[in-house]
Amino acid sequence: MVEASALINGGGAADAIRHLILPVFHPPGTFLGYPSFFSWLHDWAPILLMLVLVIGLFSLMRFMPRTRPQQIRPEAAPTIGWSDIAGADEAKDELREVVDYLRDPKRFKELGAKVPKGILLHGPPGTGKTLLAKAVAHESGATFFSQSAASFVEMFVGVGAARIRRLFRAARKKAPAIVFIDELDAVGGHRGFDVTGERDQTLNQLLVELDGFTSAKKDVVVIAASNLLEKLDQALLRPGRFDRQIFVSPPDVNGRERILRVHTRNKPVADTVNFNLLARQTSGLTGADLANICNEAAIFAARRDAECLEMSDFDGAIERVVAGVQSRRALTDHEKRVVAYHEAGHALCGELLPSVDRVHRISIVPHGRALGYTLNLPEEDRYLKTREELIDFMTMLLGGRAAEQLVFGSITTGASDDLRRVADIARAMVTEYAMGTASGAMRSADDSASESSRRTRDVEVRELADEAFRHALSLLDSHRTQLDALASTLLTKEVLERDDIDQIMGDTPPAAPRRIGELSVAAATALNPAARQPPRRG
Numbered sequence: 001m002v003e004a005s006a007l008i009n010g011g012g013a014a015d016a017i018r019h020l021i022l023p024v025f026h027p028p029g030t031f032l033g034y035p036s037f038f039s040w041l042h043d044w045a046p047i048l049l050m051l052v053l054v055i056g057l058f059s060l061m062r063f064m065p066r067t068r069p070q071q072i073r074p075e076a077a078p079t080i081g082w083s084d085i086a087g088a089d090e091a092k093d094e095l096r097e098v099v100d101y102l103r104d105p106k107r108f109k110e111l112g113a114k115v116p117k118g119i120l121l122h123g124p125p126g127t128g129k130t131l132l133a134k135a136v137a138h139e140s141g142a143t144f145f146s147q148s149a150a151s152f153v154e155m156f157v158g159v160g161a162a163r164i165r166r167l168f169r170a171a172r173k174k175a176p177a178i179v180f181i182d183e184l185d186a187v188g189g190h191r192g193f194d195v196t197g198e199r200d201q202t203l204n205q206l207l208v209e210l211d212g213f214t215s216a217k218k219d220v221v222v223i224a225a226s227n228l229l230e231k232l233d234q235a236l237l238r239p240g241r242f243d244r245q246i247f248v249s250p251p252d253v254n255g256r257e258r259i260l261r262v263h264t265r266n267k268p269v270a271d272t273v274n275f276n277l278l279a280r281q282t283s284g285l286t287g288a289d290l291a292n293i294c295n296e297a298a299i300f301a302a303r304r305d306a307e308c309l310e311m312s313d314f315d316g317a318i319e320r321v322v323a324g325v326q327s328r329r330a331l332t333d334h335e336k337r338v339v340a341y342h343e344a345g346h347a348l349c350g351e352l353l354p355s356v357d358r359v360h361r362i363s364i365v366p367h368g369r370a371l372g373y374t375l376n377l378p379e380e381d382r383y384l385k386t387r388e389e390l391i392d393f394m395t396m397l398l399g400g401r402a403a404e405q406l407v408f409g410s411i412t413t414g415a416s417d418d419l420r421r422v423a424d425i426a427r428a429m430v431t432e433y434a435m436g437t438a439s440g441a442m443r444s445a446d447d448s449a450s451e452s453s454r455r456t457r458d459v460e461v462r463e464l465a466d467e468a469f470r471h472a473l474s475l476l477d478s479h480r481t482q483l484d485a486l487a488s489t490l491l492t493k494e495v496l497e498r499d500d501i502d503q504i505m506g507d508t509p510p511a512a513p514r515r516i517g518e519l520s521v522a523a524a525t526a527l528n529p530a531a532r533q534p535p536r537r538g
C-alpha cells in the first residue's frame with residue numbers, strides 16, 4: 001500500500017495524471033498549480049510528446065496512398081464476354097460452372113452442391129487469365145471487385161491485412177460478388193522469408209478470409225491469377241481455399257487462329273488473308289502476342305493508306321513482334337556475307353532434317369538485336385519430342401555457327417542466342433528428361449546431386465551439344481552447293497520466301513536418318529583441323 005501511494009505521489013508524469021483526474025484549485029501566483037511554467041513543462045513534457053507522436057502517426061496514415069477495392073458494376077464494366085476469349089476452352093468450361101452457380105445459386109443449393117469458392121488461374125503471362133476473370137464477372141452479372149495483390153503490401157505492417165479485410169467486407173455486402181486478386185504471387189509466396197512481416201501478415205489475413213466467408217453463406221467467389229504456381233504457399237492451395245486450379249496454357253494452332261479472328265473482328269480484313277497460315281507461323285505465341293500482331297498489322301495498313309489489312313501487313317507485324325523493329329544498322333560487306341551464310345546454315349539444316357519444321361522465310365535485314373533470322377513453320381503442334389528430334393533441333397540451331405566455321409574458318413559472336421538455346425535444351429535433356437547416355441532413367445535436376453554426378457551431368461550436356469554441332473558441320477559440308485546458293489541468293493535478295501527456298505533446294509533429298517554419334521571424317525576435320533581421328537562413336 002505504502003509503495004503504491006508513493007508511486008502515485010512520486011511527481012513527474014504520475015503527478016501530472018493526478019492533476020488531470022482530480023479537481024484541483026490553483027492558488028494565485030502559480031501556473032496550473034505549479035510554481036512556474038517550467039516546472040509544469042517538466043512534468044507534462046513526456047505526455048505532450050507522446051500526444052504529438054500519436055497524432056502525427058495517425059495523420060501520416062490518413063495521407064498514405066490508399067487503394068480502395070475498385071468496384072466494377074457489370075453493366076458499367078467493359079463488356080468482355082465468352083465470345084471475346086478464344087482458345088482457352090478448358091479454362092472456359094471450368095469457369096462456366098461458376099457462372100451458372102452465380103446466376104442461379106438456388107438450383108445448386110437445393111441439390112446440396114457446393115461450388116468451389118476459390119479458383120486459381122495460372123499459366124504463362126499473356127494467356128488471358130485476367131480476361132477470363134472479367135468474363136466470369138460479366139457473364140454471371142455478379143459485382144466484380146478487382147485488386148492486384150501487389151497493392152496490398154505496404155511499408156507498414158498490418159496495412160495489407162486491413163485492406164484485405166475491407167475488400168472482403170465490401171464484397172460480402174454486395175453478394176453475389178467476385179473478388180479477383182491478380183498477380184497473387186506478390187503476397188502468396190512461401191511464408192517465413194519476409195523480413196518486415198507485412199507480406200506474411202497479409203497472406204495470413206487472406207487465408208482467414210478465404211476460410212471465413214464460406215461459413216457466412218454469402219455467394220462470394222474468389223478468383224486469383226498467378227504466373228508461378230510452385231512459388232505459392234501450400235496453405236493457399238489446400239482444399240477449401242484455392243482448391244480449383246486451372247492451367248491457362250498458350251493456345252494451340254486452332255486457338256491461335258480463333259484469337260486472330262477475335263482481334264480482327266472490328267478491322268477490315270482482305271479476303272486473301274489466310275488466318276490458318278498466320279496461326280501456323282505464330283507457334284508458341286500467347287493471346288497477348290497475337291492481339292499485338294493484329295494491332296501492328298492495322299498500323300502497317302494505316303501507314304500504307306490502305307482500305308483494309310492485307311497478308312503483307314500481318315507478315316510485317318509478325319516480323320516485328322517475333323524479330324523486333326527493323327534497324328538501320330549498316331553492315332560491312334564481309335559482315336553481310338557472314339550473316340548470309342549463318343542464316344543459310346540454319347535454313348539448310350532445317351530443310352535437310354525431316355523432324356525440324358520447314359523454313360518459312362530467311363532474312364538478312366537487321367531487326368532489333370538480330371542481324372538476320374530464319375522463321376520456321378510448324379506443320380502441327382507437337383507435345384512430345386524424341387531424343388533424336390531434340391538433337392536435330394539443336395543441329396538446326398547450330399547450323400549458323402557451323403556454316404561460319406566451314407566457310408570462313410572462324411566463328412563470330414553472332415551465334416550467342418543460338419548457343420544459349422542449345423545449352424538450355426541440352427541441359428534439360430540431361431537433367432529433366434534423363435536423355436544423356438549415363439543418366440539412365442534418373443532425373444538429376446535437383447541440387448542435392450553429388451559432385452561426381454554433377455560432373456557427369458556437365459560432360460553429358462557438352463557431349464549432346466558437340467554431337468549436334470558435328471552433325472550440322474557434316475550436313476553442310478555434304479551439301480555445300482546448296483549452302484552457297486542459299487547464301488548468294490540471300491545476299492542479292494535479302495529476304496527468301498518459301499518458293500525461293502524450294503527453287504534452290506530443287507529435289508535434294510532429306511538427310512538419311514543416322515545413328516546418334518555417327519560422324520563424317522570431313523566434319524570432324526572441319527571442327528578441329530588438327531584432328532585426324534574421327535571422334536568416339538556413342
Ligand SMILES: Nc1ncnc2c1ncn2[C@@H]1O[C@H](COP(=O)(O)OP(=O)(O)OP(=O)(O)O)[C@@H](O)[C@H]1O
Nearest residue numbers: 084085086125126127128129130131259287288291
Ligand atoms: N484467349 C484469348 N483470347 C483473346 N484475347 C486474348 C486471349 N488471351 C490473351 N488475349 C489478349 O491478351 C491481352 C492480355 O491478356 P491478359 O491480361 O488476360 O493476360 P494474363 O494471362 O492476365 O497475363 P499476366 O499473367 O501477365 O497478367 C488481353 O487483353 C487480350 O487482348
Ligand SMILES: [Mg+2]
Nearest residue numbers: 129130182225
Ligand atoms: Mg493478368
